Amino acid sequence: MHSAVPPSRRPGLPSRDPFIQVAVSEVGVLVSHGFTGSPASMLPLARAFAGAGWNVECPLLSGHGTRWQDLMGVRAEDWLADLEAALERLKARSRKVFVAGLSMGGTLALRLAQTDREILGVMVINQALVFGHPLVRCAGLLKHLVRSVPAIASDIKDPAQIEPAYERTPLAGVAEVNRLARMVKGDFQRLEAPLLVFKSREDHVLPLRNATLLMERAASRDKELVMLEHSYHVATLDYDGDLINRRCVAFVRRIADRAGRE
Numbered sequence: 001m002h003s004a005v006p007p008s009r010r011p012g013l014p015s016r017d018p019f020i021q022v023a024v025s026e027v028g029v030l031v032s033h034g035f036t037g038s039p040a041s042m043l044p045l046a047r048a049f050a051g052a053g054w055n056v057e058c059p060l061l062s063g064h065g066t067r068w069q070d071l072m073g074v075r076a077e078d079w080l081a082d083l084e085a086a087l088e089r090l091k092a093r094s095r096k097v098f099v100a101g102l103s104m105g106g107t108l109a110l111r112l113a114q115t116d117r118e119i120l121g122v123m124v125i126n127q128a129l130v131f132g133h134p135l136v137r138c139a140g141l142l143k144h145l146v147r148s149v150p151a152i153a154s155d156i157k158d159p160a161q162i163e164p165a166y167e168r169t170p171l172a173g174v175a176e177v178n179r180l181a182r183m184v185k186g187d188f189q190r191l192e193a194p195l196l197v198f199k200s201r202e203d204h205v206l207p208l209r210n211a212t213l214l215m216e217r218a219a220s221r222d223k224e225l226v227m228l229e230h231s232y233h234v235a236t237l238d239y240d241g242d243l244i245n246r247r248c249v250a251f252v253r254r255i256a257d258r259a260g261r262e
Helices: 039-051 076-091 104-115 135-142 171-185 209-217 241-261
Strands: 019-021 027-032 055-058 096-102 119-125 148-150 168-170 195-200 223-228
Touching (some): 027 076, 027 104, 039 055, 039 241, 076 096, 076 171, 096 104, 195 209, 195 241
Parallel strands (some): 027 055, 096 119, 119 195, 195 223
Antiparallel strands (some): 019 055
C-alpha cells in the first residue's frame, strides 16, 4: 500500500510538499532537507527509498516552504522536534529505521542518531558541521544588526537544476544551524550507528573538513566516505544524484539485512 503525497501547505508550491510513503515493510527511512530548502531537494532520494518498497517520511521543517522571514525565531530544537515526530510515525509502521539528510538536514540526522539508539544507520550528504565563512560564528550577534544575507541555495553544477528555496538567508537561522553543529560536535562519542558520508569535492557552501572531521571523530565502527566528483553542494539534485540514490539504498539494505540476522 502506498499513500499519496499530501496536499500542499500553500497553493502553488507543490514542490515543497512533504513526501510520505506507507508500505508493508519492516524498513523505514526518515529524510531531511536542508536550511532554507524544502523536501523538493530530497525527492529523488526519498523516491529511491520508496522504490525499494520501504516506508518513507520526508517532512517540511518548521519555518520552511513559505517565506524566509518565517525562519526568524525558529530554533534547532523545533527542527529536531519535526523530525522526531516523523520518526515516531515511521516507528509505528517500521521495525528498522534509518535517517538521511542533506546539509543542515544531515546535521539533524546525526543529532537524532546521537540521541536515539534505535536508528540503525545514518546517511549524510554535505552535512553542516564546519563553516568556512567567519560570518557563521558571529551570526548570533549580527542577527540583531542584519536580518538576512543573500541566498545560499542552488549550489548545483547541473545548469538544468534549480533548488526550490528561499531567496534570502536569515542570520537568526544561521545562528541556530551553528548551534546545532556544536551540539553534534560535542557528542561525537555517542555517534555509534553505521555511517555513509557523501562529500562533494567542489562545494561552495561547506568545506571538505566537514567530511574528514566526521570520519575522524564519529565513534561508529562502520563508516564510509564517498567523494562526489561531479556535484556541488546540493548533490541530491546534481550529476551524482543517481550514485547517491544507489549507494544509500544498498547501505540500508545491507544494514537492515544484518540486523535481521542478529
